[in-house]
Amino acid sequence: MTSQHLATFAAGCFWGVQHTFDQLPGVQSTRVGYIGGNTEFPSYEQVCSGTTNHAEAVEITYDPDNISYEYLVSVFLKLHDPTQLNRQGPDVGTQYRSAIFTHTDDQMAIAQEILDDAADDYEQPIATQLRPAATFWPAEEYHQQYFAKKGMAPTCGL
Numbered sequence: 001m002t003s004q005h006l007a008t009f010a011a012g013c014f015w016g017v018q019h020t021f022d023q024l025p026g027v028q029s030t031r032v033g034y035i036g037g038n039t040e041f042p043s044y045e046q047v048c049s050g051t052t053n054h055a056e057a058v059e060i061t062y063d064p065d066n067i068s069y070e071y072l073v074s075v076f077l078k079l080h081d082p083t084q085l086n087r088q089g090p091d092v093g094t095q096y097r098s099a100i101f102t103h104t105d106d107q108m109a110i111a112q113e114i115l116d117d118a119a120d121d122y123e124q125p126i127a128t129q130l131r132p133a134a135t136f137w138p139a140e141e142y143h144q145q146y147f148a149k150k151g152m153a154p155t156c157g158l
Helices: 014-022 044-048 069-078 105-121 146-150
Strands: 005-011 027-035 055-062 098-102 129-132
Touching (some): 005 014, 005 069, 014 027, 014 055, 014 069, 014 146, 055 069, 055 098, 069 105, 098 105
Antiparallel strands (some): 005 055, 005 098, 027 055
């Protein structure tokens, strides 16, 4: 029997992040959406306005027998610059913040340890937020699997 676990990461533009995680063996599914804010059923336009406090994020369903949470966090750190506060490259705003939203106490402890260990790898302090997961609001359908639908190579992320 295959077990399923959730991991949720915000690393700026969610399209490229989703594309990368979709390529990993052990990742069963992904969906992009919004998390960490104060508006129910937010729209992309609302999130982009900066008034909802949501982050663009990717929710990952994975099989821990085939991929570890530790590995997912390490990939997350390589996908973006975790030292940038409320931005990734040209994308600026709280919706583009770096954040790990944990679903269990174990995930919280693992993510904290990895962030602490990674701090020496960067010249600037890590700005990644570490928060318990709240309600994840799926983004509009046209955002799901965006690059695959458009037949494009990812254009955001490091």
